[in-house]
Amino acid sequence: MRYVYGVVRCAHQVAEDLYGVGRPPVAVRLVSSGPLAAIVSDVEEGFVVEETDARAHVHVLIGLLGGGPVIPLRLGTVAPDDNAVRTEVLDAARDELVDALDGLDGLVELHVDADDNEAEAIAAVAAAAPVRPGESVDFQSTLELGQHIAALLVEHRQRLADEIVERLRPIAVRDTPRSVIKGAEDPVLRWAFLVKADDIATFDDMVVSIRAAYPPLSIRYVGPLPAAHFVDWRMTPEGDELDPFQTQNSWGW
Amino acid sequence: MTATMPSANRAPHPSSLADVLDLVLDKGIVIDAYVRLAVVGIELLTLDARVVIASVDTYLRFAEAVNRLDLQPREQATGLPGLIEEMREGGARQKTRGALAGVKDSAREVASSIRGGDDGEQQDREPARPRKAAATRTRRPARRASSDEES
Numbered sequence: 001m002r003y004v005y006g007v008v009r010c011a012h013q014v015a016e017d018l019y020g021v022g023r024p025p026v027a028v029r030l031v032s033s034g035p036l037a038a039i040v041s042d043v044e045e046g047f048v049v050e051e052t053d054a055r056a057h058v059h060v061l062i063g064l065l066g067g068g069p070v071i072p073l074r075l076g077t078v079a080p081d082d083n084a085v086r087t088e089v090l091d092a093a094r095d096e097l098v099d100a101l102d103g104l105d106g107l108v109e110l111h112v113d114a115d116d117n118e119a120e121a122i123a124a125v126a127a128a129a130p131v132r133p134g135e136s137v138d139f140q141s142t143l144e145l146g147q148h149i150a151a152l153l154v155e156h157r158q159r160l161a162d163e164i165v166e167r168l169r170p171i172a173v174r175d176t177p178r179s180v181i182k183g184a185e186d187p188v189l190r191w192a193f194l195v196k197a198d199d200i201a202t203f204d205d206m207v208v209s210i211r212a213a214y215p216p217l218s219i220r221y222v223g224p225l226p227a228a229h230f231v232d233w234r235m236t237p238e239g240d241e242l243d244p245f246q247t248q249n250s251w252g253w
Numbered sequence: 254m255t256a257t258m259p260s261a262n263r264a265p266h267p268s269s270l271a272d273v274l275d276l277v278l279d280k281g282i283v284i285d286a287y288v289r290l291a292v293v294g295i296e297l298l299t300l301d302a303r304v305v306i307a308s309v310d311t312y313l314r315f316a317e318a319v320n321r322l323d324l325q326p327r328e329q330a331t332g333l334p335g336l337i338e339e340m341r342e343g344g345a346r347q348k349t350r351g352a353l354a355g356v357k358d359s360a361r362e363v364a365s366s367i368r369g370g371d372d373g374e375q376q377d378r379e380p381a382r383p384r385k386a387a388a389t390r391t392r393r394p395a396r397r398a399s400s401d402e403e404s
Contacts, residue, residue: 146312
């Protein structure tokens with residue numbers, strides 16, 4: 001079987017020492033058809049994806065970024081043989097894939113995550129709580145105090161997230177949240193930015209100044225990554241109706 | 254690792270499993286015909302980890318954190334923005350001591366990271382928060398992260 005990592009242009013330069021999924025890992029190679037190529041490696045029948053394979057999949061995609069635009073495929077995508085890769089992947093959506101690659105040319109994804117220290121964040125919002133700690137002697141009032149604090153925390157984190165995204169957004173081509181953040185147990189920020197490779201240094205500088213401006217926050221900054229959050233569509237066999245509700249299953253079938 | 258790293262501290266790879274899965278588990282294009290998926294274990298793990306909602310435990314933990322604040326000198330807990338800022342900065346310095354609470358297994362790592370906890374990348378700044386530990390008997394918030402015996 002062929003494990004498929006992503007789609008690139010047929011002229012994409014692939015490093016020889018780029019190893020993919022499986023144990024031991026196998027070097028990846030190109031399967032070309034027309035203007036397109038798929039990045040694949042061989043796996044045994046019955047191959048099962050585990051954590052190391054998920055990491056390998058991402059490793060391969062990142063390793064490809066230097067050679068041109070990359071369209072990531074979903075984790076665990078396999079095909080019976082090279083011919084199936086050509087017909088079912090590359091040829092089946094040639095025009096769309098070419099357009100998508102053109103759209104990603106020169107762009108990379110950057111992630112910015114922010115977390116606070118809960119105790120510090122609570123200290124920052126506690127003064128605005130309508131229930132004073134001294135009053136929370138019984139269970140009900142303690143619970144109410146906690147609920148008020150939770151609401152204030154969510155609001156506080158949302159404000160911080162908005163401020164950070166507002167600073168970075170002008171440098172990005174597109175941006176999108178990476179997870180829904182709305183509860184009191186959620187972090188401050190999980191965001192993806194699509195950025196021109198030429199603007200990474202500018203983005204770096206802004207992250208540095210954001211770190212300096214928000215010392216209570218721990219800010220994680222990762223990239224350049226494949227534009228996984230900006231390529232999200234499914235290829236359906238011709239003639240099939242696409243049921244939007246099917247996509248709620250993360251596997252699609 | 255790369256020339257651009259030192260100033261911005263930009264990591265070239267996602268470190269936690271959650272961040273890895275964030276890129277490829279339900280992202281990227283899906284191909285329906287003849288190509289199939291072979292993933293076990295990871296899916297359920299991740300879906301479970303995403304279902305974290307604030308509960309009574311959360312509220313009690315927050316209330317207790319506020320009550321701990323109240324044990325500190327009154328002027329620190331009374332809402333002048335400048336004083337609050339000062340306190341947050343103080344906390345930020347203190348917490349570096351207790352930064353390495355262990356994440357026991359990958360499931361907890363995923364859960365913790367998705368919920369915004371420890372992620373390995375910046376352990377020097379980001380303590381693992383004992384999310385589920387509703388009660389902690391230490392008085393000073395900065396010591397929570399090191400009081401691992403409660404979880």
